[in-house]
Amino acid sequence: MQISRVGVISNPKLDPGKIKTIVECLDSGDVTLYFDPHTAEKINQKPTDADSMDVDVVVLVGGDGTFLWAASKVKPDTLLLPINAGGVGYLSEISLDTAGDGIQKLLRGDFHVEKRMKLSVGERYEILNEAIISTTLPATLLEFNLILDGSETINLKSDGILVSTPTGSTAYSFSLGNPIIHPHTKAYIVSPISPLRRDRAAIVVPSTTVLTVELVQEEGDANLILDGQCRETLPAGTSMVFRESEHTADFVRFSGDFSHHYVNIWERRGWDG
Template sequence: MKKIGININTTKDKDGEIIKYVKNVVSKYIDDNNIFIFKDAFGLKNIKYNDLDIIIALGGDGTILRTSRNINNSNTPILGVNIGNLGFLSSVELLEFENAMKKIIADDYYVEDRMMLKCTLPLRGESEEYTALNDIIVSKGTLSRVVKYELHIDDKFYIDFTGDGLIISTPTGSTAYSLSAGGPIIYPNLDVIALTPICPLSLSMRTIVLDSKSEISVSIKCEHESIFLTLDGQRAIKLNSYEKILVSVSNKKCRLVKFNDYNYFGILRKKIISRTTDCEGEKDENCTSCKNN
């Protein structure tokens, strides 16, 4: 381990005490000249940071999402340290950081690759490619009426529907907006893409789960309405009427640092399903659920 980057969400560390603490811990193992501080992901895209061995993302899930979209070298793993509210994607809480750092130095961890999506706007004649770890969303503006969307999968017509929008999510993003809109929970290592409508007017339009090799084409059919393309709920691009969006799996991966005691189902139960600190078995005397049963 030679070079480490630390990306801090400054809105969650207004007095600078958290970044100071984390840097002091890292300094016990890494020379100060090889520790690079980033605020709100600014500067991460600079190619001179392509050789970072790891990036520590201090914040919540949004900080990890922003970090994953902004790093140039997708081989660089991200250690998520939760200082936010949910922290579903994070590997550790802040109080566990020093122990986590010891494991990293001892090479006692593994890296989990997460699928990312890419999309383009072909009718604009632009070459820019947008990426997302959680989801790509096409939706109407706040005061707009419902909009008609036409979907093609691998150049074959699938369906058209009228509604508020469409969520195209990765397995990682299946527990985010897609889940709130009625989509399924998808195990994060599966190679699939989920399409979940937002408030469709027809009962026939429901979530469909596609092979990751699929290319999704979304055509908008509306006039005088505000339509937006949103990436991971963080970046919004205003679309034109009768715009077309092409979505497929990106070659870029998000690589998340995980430790051997990582339990996806325990975290899913605690932070998504029940939002409680439930026990894992039927014989925990401290668990209220166990006592009642």
């Protein structure tokens, strides 16, 4: 694949000097560059909104939060190259220290594409990591019906509901005691958050499952939080439908070693000893 149009999106708090280093690497190739408004302002370039970038690949510089935000904004099926400049960086194969070599491989077309499942949430949203429906008032339970494929119904009371993709299984889902799922697994996790009854455990359902989450209590709102961003307030009686998206998150990868998912997780969490 010939790369000729490249977008650059960075964490708004990132030092401009680090962004310029990435830009210098990209300038070594015959490519046209586009920058999101935060990045453009830092390096005095013309801005382009993330959702308006018509590019072959978007280079993402930051941490997993930046990568998740960008994945929700860019046009579907746009290639994503995450460069870790933040913390753990589960979604990134390269860091600022190795970015030069990675970008040269990108421009040569020396890479492969890893496709990760996304979920659609209602009619408006998609997630790569997780969705949370949570109470707006501390110490106040919500009541849910979880309806699987329009037939099987689970009723429960809890502080909230977490719906996680395999990619998101290393995040909030993991802190709830749920398993880490390989990102290529065709399934997703549905987990109550602090359920009233202990027997309301998390379930793993096939990716073909259509999940309807109903807020069945008579009063009390809930927050809908998608990949770390609060999207809207859901009033009592609201239903939200989750299903596998027709789109995937398409990541640029350079090495087959990155597919050694569990080893990467152990090392980045400090479990390698």
